[in-house]
Amino acid sequence: MTSATMLEPASPAGPGSPAGPAPYRSTVTTGLSPARVARSEWIKLRTLRSTWITLGAIFAVLVAAGLFAAAATGSDSSSGAAQGPGLGGDPVSTVLTGANLAVLVVAVLGAVIGAREHVSGMVRVTMAAVPSRLPVLWGRLIAFSAALVPVVVVGVLVAYVGGTAVLDANGADTASFSDTGVARAVLGTAGYLFGIGLLGTALGTVLRSTAGAIGVVIGGVLILPSLAGALLPDSWSSVLQYLPSNAGTAFTQVSAGSDYLSPAVGACVFAAWVVVAVAGAAAALVRRDV
Amino acid sequence: MIEMHQLSKRYGDVLAVDSFDVTIRPGVVTGFLGPNGAGKSTTMRMVLGLDTPTSGSVLVNGRPYRDSPAPITEIGALLEAKSLDKGRSARNHLLALGATVGVGASRVDHLLELVGLGDVAHKSAGSFSLGMGQRLGVATALLGDPAVVMLDEPVNGLDPDGILWIRTFLPALAAEGRTVLLSSHLMSEMELTAQHLVVVGRGRLLADVSMAGFIAGATTDRVRISSPDAGRLRELLSGPGVTFTSETRGELVVQGIPVARIGECAAQNRLVLHALVPLVPSLEEAYRALTEDSVQYHGGTGWTVGIGVPAPARPALVP
Numbered sequence: 243m244t245s246a247t248m249l250e251p252a253s254p255a256g257p258g259s260p261a262g263p264a265p266y267r268s269t270v271t272t273g274l275s276p277a278r279v280a281r282s283e284w285i286k287l288r289t290l291r292s293t294w295i296t297l298g299a300i301f302a303v304l305v306a307a308g309l310f311a312a313a314a315t316g317s318d319s320s321s322g323a324a325q326g327p328g329l330g331g332d333p334v335s336t337v338l339t340g341a342n343l344a345v346l347v348v349a350v351l352g353a354v355i356g357a358r359e360h361v362s363g364m365v366r367v368t369m370a371a372v373p374s375r376l377p378v379l380w381g382r383l384i385a386f387s388a389a390l391v392p393v394v395v396v397g398v399l400v401a402y403v404g405g406t407a408v409l410d411a412n413g414a415d416t417a418s419f420s421d422t423g424v425a426r427a428v429l430g431t432a433g434y435l436f437g438i439g440l441l442g443t444a445l446g447t448v449l450r451s452t453a454g455a456i457g458v459v460i461g462g463v464l465i466l467p468s469l470a471g472a473l474l475p476d477s478w479s480s481v482l483q484y485l486p487s488n489a490g491t492a493f494t495q496v497s498a499g500s501d502y503l504s505p506a507v508g509a510c511v512f513a514a515w516v517v518v519a520v521a522g523a524a525a526a527l528v529r530r531d532v
Numbered sequence: 533m534i535e536m537h538q539l540s541k542r543y544g545d546v547l548a549v550d551s552f553d554v555t556i557r558p559g560v561v562t563g564f565l566g567p568n569g570a571g572k573s574t575t576m577r578m579v580l581g582l583d584t585p586t587s588g589s590v591l592v593n594g595r596p597y598r599d600s601p602a603p604i605t606e607i608g609a610l611l612e613a614k615s616l617d618k619g620r621s622a623r624n625h626l627l628a629l630g631a632t633v634g635v636g637a638s639r640v641d642h643l644l645e646l647v648g649l650g651d652v653a654h655k656s657a658g659s660f661s662l663g664m665g666q667r668l669g670v671a672t673a674l675l676g677d678p679a680v681v682m683l684d685e686p687v688n689g690l691d692p693d694g695i696l697w698i699r700t701f702l703p704a705l706a707a708e709g710r711t712v713l714l715s716s717h718l719m720s721e722m723e724l725t726a727q728h729l730v731v732v733g734r735g736r737l738l739a740d741v742s743m744a745g746f747i748a749g750a751t752t753d754r755v756r757i758s759s760p761d762a763g764r765l766r767e768l769l770s771g772p773g774v775t776f777t778s779e780t781r782g783e784l785v786v787q788g789i790p791v792a793r794i795g796e797c798a799a800q801n802r803l804v805l806h807a808l809v810p811l812v813p814s815l816e817e818a819y820r821a822l823t824e825d826s827v828q829y830h831g832g833t834g835w836t837v838g839i840g841v842p843a844p845a846r847p848a849l850v851p
Contacts, residue, residue, distance in 0.1 A: 265679060265709055270602070270677050274601060282630075289624035289628065290617065292619060363615025370603070371603055371633075
């Protein structure tokens with residue numbers, strides 16, 4: 243980094259054109275790179291307190307809800323099997339109950355990250371610094387991933403280990419990490435949360451409105467499928483199983499059942515939704531005036 | 533250097549920028565002057581690649597800005613001072629933007645001191661006054677030590693110290709060989725800072741001319757006379773083509789007679805003169821003469837102006 247001040251006369255940058263003084267050459271000699279833009283986005287993300295509060299909330303919800311659900315299952319249960327509304331039917335979905343709530347917080351965080359600069363007007367400063375624009379989206383997704391992935395992975399693991407310990411102490415059924423589908427469901431839940439975060443960022447980028455993006459992710463992606471499943475005839479289930487949340491259920495449950503895709507197909511379908519949304523965000527970002 | 537070729541932008545039915553053919557040259561401060569809504573900000577956004585031109589093109593240092601390998605070292609811009617994420621400190625705001633081309637903390641801290649924000653570097657930018665926001669905006673524009681500096685209404689909301697600073701600072705930047713483009717609707721500010729003028733109104737380019745040439749082009753041969761014998765002088769000077777545009781007791785403003793003739797006339801008739809002043813038009817008057825027909829949001833008069841082309845008051849000014 244140079245320490246030259248702005249008011250020092252420019253050193254001769256070469257032969258001046260006859261028409262006027264030699265054009266000024268910046269003392270900054272480094273240029274744009276994807277890594278530098280990602281670093282810029284990382285600085286933006288980590289220097290807002292709301293990022294850390296929201297990430298903390300995601301972790302807290304995952305762990306606390308898992309522990310409470312496990313405690314409730316153990317003490318309520320006379321038969322040993324998990325029950326109670328919304329707590330799922332198996333030990334893994336009991337200890338990962340927090341994911342149902344955490345997914346809302348993740349969606350909000352993603353939407354805010356995607357839409358924030360469009361709302362504040364900061365986007366014009368950002369895009370003036372990176373006029374090719376796409377590196378901003380990639381950098382933002384990388385920075386968000388770097389913050390979100392550790393939180394959701396550690397979050398589901400702590401919820402699983404802690405919740406299982408509580409279930410065990412209460413004498414309820416537990417699931418071993420080595421049991422079929424357990425590791426996949428636990429880590430799949432982290433992957434699902436991560437994907438919803440990216441989906442929120444993509445929609446925030448397209449809609450340029452925090453409220454709009456939150457509405458679409460929570461309403462369209464998370465609520466609509468269950469609403470449609472309840473209202474539409476059963477013959478529609480072969481279509482509904484491709485919706486993002488139903489595809490997510492396919493790989494976040496130890497055994498989701500016959501209404502859902504296989505875990506591998508479900509993961510691919512869910513990933514495809516995320517890729518399509520991000521591609522849409524990229525197209526919107528490049529084409530539209532900011 | 534900024535080169536606009538037939539640059540146009542249409543929003544629905546409104547042609548916000550109509551075929552601008554202008555080159556903004558290095559080495560001088562160019563004033564970008566026009567009433568609100570004239571197309572100044574739209575033009576600046578197109579220069580930065582934020583808005584895509586409807587037709588035409590604009591080059592920054594010889595190429596489209598989107599292709600720049602080191603954008604903020606080529607052009608630094610201040611558009612809207614308060615357009616930033618409110619929760620971030622001024623220093624972190626600059627660090628994040630500087631990171632795009634590898635500008636680090638030492639230059640960021642230097643710039644914060646330079647614009648007078650050293651004491652509030654760690655305060656949230658959302659808590660800044662408009663003037664402080666403008667200072668942060670100037671620091672942002674200078675972050676990459678750019679060859680082109682483009683400021684949209686930088687003195688808007690700035691305190692007197694800051695205005696004085698801008699007034700000396702921008703010419704210093706231009707003297708280093710940078711291209712400096714400064715937009716304003718404040719003519720007094722332009723008169724003190726800019727050496728070249730690009731004047732726009734209702735999306736049309738009205739003038740691309742040196743400041744001196746612009747004012748000279750609007751010269752009127754008006755002379756202010758202060759004399760105890762003003763009434764007598766008026767009688768003597770009256771004639772075809774001579775108008776007296778304003779008079780108070782002991783004072784006349786005469787148009788249509790060279791100042792030397794007035795002096796000779798007074799001497800021949802042994803009349804006392806207290807003052808004989810040729811009136812040089814201000815930038816403001818020159819500007820009014822040019823934009824009178826192109827003011828988009830005209831207040832009060834109740835008549836619509838500028839339908840069709842702006843009146844070619846001084847067509848010679850546009851090359």
